[in-house]
Amino acid sequence: MTADDTVRDYISPFDERVRPAEPLAVRPDSVASARIALLDITKNRGTEFLDRVESQLQAAGADTFRIAKEIFSKPAAPAVIDEIAARSDLAVEALAD
Amino acid sequence: MEISDALRRVSTGLPAAPGPAGPLAPGRRAPAIAVTGIEPGGVRLDDLAGRGAALLLFVSEECPTSALAVRNLGPLCRAWESAGLSATAVFEDPLDVALRVARTLGWTGRVVSQDPPYQTSREYGLLAVPTAFLVGGDRIIAASVVGWNQPALADLVAKGAALVGSGPLPAPPATEPLLKPGCSSKAAMDPEVAAAVSRPAAADEMEEMFERGWTDGLPVVPPTRQRVEAMLGGADASSSLGPVPPSMGEATLERVAACAVLAGCRPAYFPVVLAAARAILDPAFNLHGQAVTTQPAGQLVVVNGPVRQALGLNSGMGALGPGSRPNLTIGRAIRLLVTLLGGGMPGTLDRATLGHMGKVGFCVAEDEETSPWEPLHVERGFDPDQSVVTLIGSDAPQNISDHRSRTPEDLAYILAWAAATAWSTNWWPLAEPSVFVICPEHAEMFRAAGWSKQQLREFMFDAVRKPAADLRRGETTPVVARADPADMIGKWASPESIVLLVAGGEAGRYSAVLGPCTGMGAQIISREVEPL
Numbered sequence: 001m002t003a004d005d006t007v008r009d010y011i012s013p014f015d016e017r018v019r020p021a022e023p024l025a026v027r028p029d030s031v032a033s034a035r036i037a038l039l040d041i042t043k044n045r046g047t048e049f050l051d052r053v054e055s056q057l058q059a060a061g062a063d064t065f066r067i068a069k070e071i072f073s074k075p076a077a078p079a080v081i082d083e084i085a086a087r088s089d090l091a092v093e094a095l096a097d
Numbered sequence: 098m099e100i101s102d103a104l105r106r107v108s109t110g111l112p113a114a115p116g117p118a119g120p121l122a123p124g125r126r127a128p129a130i131a132v133t134g135i136e137p138g139g140v141r142l143d144d145l146a147g148r149g150a151a152l153l154l155f156v157s158e159e160c161p162t163s164a165l166a167v168r169n170l171g172p173l174c175r176a177w178e179s180a181g182l183s184a185t186a187v188f189e190d191p192l193d194v195a196l197r198v199a200r201t202l203g204w205t206g207r208v209v210s211q212d213p214p215y216q217t218s219r220e221y222g223l224l225a226v227p228t229a230f231l232v233g234g235d236r237i238i239a240a241s242v243v244g245w246n247q248p249a250l251a252d253l254v255a256k257g258a259a260l261v262g263s264g265p266l267p268a269p270p271a272t273e274p275l276l277k278p279g280c281s282s283k284a285a286m287d288p289e290v291a292a293a294v295s296r297p298a299a300a301d302e303m304e305e306m307f308e309r310g311w312t313d314g315l316p317v318v319p320p321t322r323q324r325v326e327a328m329l330g331g332a333d334a335s336s337s338l339g340p341v342p343p344s345m346g347e348a349t350l351e352r353v354a355a356c357a358v359l360a361g362c363r364p365a366y367f368p369v370v371l372a373a374a375r376a377i378l379d380p381a382f383n384l385h386g387q388a389v390t391t392q393p394a395g396q397l398v399v400v401n402g403p404v405r406q407a408l409g410l411n412s413g414m415g416a417l418g419p420g421s422r423p424n425l426t427i428g429r430a431i432r433l434l435v436t437l438l439g440g441g442m443p444g445t446l447d448r449a450t451l452g453h454m455g456k457v458g459f460c461v462a463e464d465e466e467t468s469p470w471e472p473l474h475v476e477r478g479f480d481p482d483q484s485v486v487t488l489i490g491s492d493a494p495q496n497i498s499d500h501r502s503r504t505p506e507d508l509a510y511i512l513a514w515a516a517a518t519a520w521s522t523n524w525w526p527l528a529e530p531s532v533f534v535i536c537p538e539h540a541e542m543f544r545a546a547g548w549s550k551q552q553l554r555e556f557m558f559d560a561v562r563k564p565a566a567d568l569r570r571g572e573t574t575p576v577v578a579r580a581d582p583a584d585m586i587g588k589w590a591s592p593e594s595i596v597l598l599v600a601g602g603e604a605g606r607y608s609a610v611l612g613p614c615t616g617m618g619a620q621i622i623s624r625e626v627e628p629l
Contacts, residue, residue: 011325013311013355013437015346018136020148021179073386073617 028090032061037088039076040068046096053092062090120222120230120241127232128220132209133192140185140209146232149181149261150239152206152253153230155223157189158198160280162245166227167202170250173267174206177254181261183207189215189226189283189291197308213291218284225279229253233260244279247271311359313429313436313457320355328354328364332629338371339378342385344440348374352438353430359437360430360458366408366423369486370430372624373398376488377431381620387490388441391448394614395455396435397491397532398428399598400462401474402484404626410462414602417461417494417534417609428458453493461600467537468599469544476550477623484626489596490614491532492519499539500606505546506556508539512608513557517588519612523568525577528590529613530621533557536601536608554592561588596621 028034036057038050054064067083069076084091121127127142130153134140145151154170156163167186174184184206188195192210199208211217221230224243231240231253240256242249251268258266283291306317318324325334334351341348350371357370377384377396387394400410411421419425441447449456465472465481474485497515502508516531535543543553566582577586589595594613601607 009321010309011320011322011351011355011358012135012309013320013352013359013433015344015352015438016135016137017347071386071616071618073390074383075385 030060031057031090034062034090035088036062036064037084037091038064038066039080039084039091039093040066041072041076041093041095042069043072043094043096046072046094049094049096050092053094057092118222119224120228120243121238123238123240125238127230127236127238128217130187130209130217132187132211132217134207134209135192135196140207142232142236145183145185145207146234146236148183149234150183150257151232152177152182152184152257153187153221153232154185155187155189155218155221155226155228155230155282157226157280157283158194160226162277162279163227164198164202165245165274165277166229166250167199167204169245169247169269169272171199171202171204171206173254173269174204176267177257178206180258180263180266182254182257182263182266185209187211187217189218193305197305200308200310213283214288215282215284215291218282223282224285226282227279228282231257231260245274245277247275306359311437313433315457317359318361320358324358325351325354328357328362328367330364330367330629338374341378341434341439342441343389343446346438346440348378348434348438353434356433356437357426357430360433361422361426362430363422363426366427366430368626368629369400369404369408369423369427369484371629372626373427373431373486373488374434376486376622376624377435379620379622379624382488382490382622383617383619384435384439386617387614387619388435388439389446389448390614390617391450392614392616393449393451393453393456393492394490394617395453395459395492396431397455397489397611398431398460399473399487399489400427400460400484401465401472401487402479402626403482404484405462405465407484410460412462412464412600416464416600416602424460424462425458428455428460430458431460432456432458455491455493459491461534461598463598464537464600467540467603469540469548470550470597470599473596473598474623477621479623479625485623486626487621487623489530489532489611489621490617490619491530492612492614494534494609494611495519497608497610498606499608502542505543505548505553508542509548509553509556510560512539512610513560513588516610516612517561519588519610520615521572523571523573523577524615525563525568525574525586525588526590527588527594527613527615529615529617529619530594530596531589531613532596532598532611534601534609534611535597535599536606537599537603538606539608540599550597551592554595554597557595558587558589558592562586 040046130142177184186208188210195208195210229242233239240253254268302319332350338348408423410423435441463472479485499511519531562585565577565580565584568577
């Protein structure tokens with residue numbers, strides 16, 4: 001039996017397509033003057049956490065805005081992602097409980 | 098005599114035969130590779146080196162030094178990969194053997210295999226395994242190391258980091274032995290000797306399933322082509338039910354059938370598996386949230402209609418427990434779909450703090466013949482003679498013993514209050530469904546009293562109430578937090594949050610309640626079981 005015969009004998013339950021890893025975005029040296037989206041995923045107490053983060057970012061000179069997901073347990077709607085991409089240089093997502 | 102001939106004599110004891118002349122030196126162009134991997138469409142060197150650089154580690158199963166190299170380098174591959182340095186173990190063994198050895202030794206990079214006469218090893222001039230080559234994005238060999246040589250391999254990794262322009266990459270650990278000679282490459286052996294030392298393929302098929310990761314932790318039925326085709330029953334293998342969250346693997350019918358085979362389903366069960374798969378993939382079910390949550394939620398499959406008898410599904414004694422192949426394997430097939438094709442495996446994308454055993458598989462058939470009420474699927478708009486699956490995100494069952502109630506009111510009160518701690522003691526009200534599985538003896542009391550299903554549901558809804566003041570310890574809901582202390586808060590947001598089924602053995606007054614999956618916005622989804 002060759003390796004090829006052995007492999008063909010099974011049907012994989014996996015989706016075997018290889019997805020190349022997305023490279024990480026370049027990290028800025030400073031947040032001063034950066035446009036930063038603060039994404040509230042609607043998890044309990046996430047707003048409090050973002051309030052603290054936002055005040056510190058603003059103190060460092062960042063230009064912030066808030067945006068929210070419909071519900072924390074589902075992926076963000078494409079419109080939310082598009083708005084973050086269009087309006088910001090950086091994004092902060094808050095997970096809390 | 099050249100060195101290669103001398104080495105060949107030492108390693109094999111045979112006279113010199115035409116073979117490799119020694120590993121290709123740095124600066125030479127790396128030859129193409131002729132190998133087999135699990136990826137469809139084959140593996141090309143340009144793909145491996147294209148994102149920066151490639152490390153090729155030639156090894157073989159029989160060689161202890163190869164095992165040492167695979168074990169020491171294996172855990173580092175992912176970090177290299179994320180920096181653009183791909184890592185590939187090139188085995189001089191059949192692919193199934195290569196995959197088994199790689200998994201056993203913790204290799205996290207790509208695995209490929211060569212058939213005799215090991216042409217790729219020959220073209221790279223291999224005399225020994227392990228031999229490592231570093232190949233740049235320009236396909237030029239930048240470094241090579243023969244045998245296990247920790248300092249040289251650390252240097253090779255540093256060169257790889259420079260090629261991909263990253264910071265320092267994790268190097269092999271400087272633990273003993275730092276140096277260990279390798280073994281003869283099969284490409285450098287007499288072909289008959291190489292064949293003699295090659296192990297037979299697939300020594301243990303069941304173990305191989307674990308090595309491939311095609312399991313939920315229990316033994317599975319190997320999904321041979323023959324079995325998968327039998328499961329498909331002529332259905333179009335390539336048609337798709339759509340992506341399976343959370344990793345969005347494409348649910349071709351062939352892969353769904355492979356999951357059903359792995360789970361132990363008979364082909365006759367496949368229409369039920371397909372209907373349940375369609376139900377969990379309805380966006381309103383929010384499988385994405387259910388699959389990745391820290392909650393214990395599993396996916397409960399409720400089966401109604403004639404298909405229960407046709408397949409022999411158990412709705413009687415031990416209806417929520419072991420013993421019935423169709424119940425156990427249909428539920429398991431759905432969970433394998435989520436874990437294997439959807440990537441929702443506990444410890445990876447499934448972040449459940451505890452989980453529960455229903456996440457192995459959870460399928461119950463309703464005892465419609467014993468029930469005094471219309472069955473679940475009829476409540477949900479189907480005809481009694483339709484076969485239907487209903488999917489509900491649910492927690493583990495909690496037993497409710499009541500052998501003493503003599504009125505339907507007392508029994509309904511006991512049943513309802515058993516659910517007071519569902520989700521959490523003070524989490525009131527619940528909008529998501531609590532599923533009550535009513536045993537036949539309990540159901541008989543409601544039948545004798547002439548209670549309708551809706552009457553019972555509304556009684557239970559009204560029965561479980563507490564003042565808000567009593568619900569303010571620890572975690573509670575915004576409803577409780579906003580209420581006046583004397584306000585009476587119900588356990589459920591509406592009677593419709595109470596789902597009632599009948600199942601279980603004829604003797605014993607034990608019903609059960611299954612708590613909800615909350616916070617997901619997950620709806621109950623029903624789908625008719627259709628012929629293939």
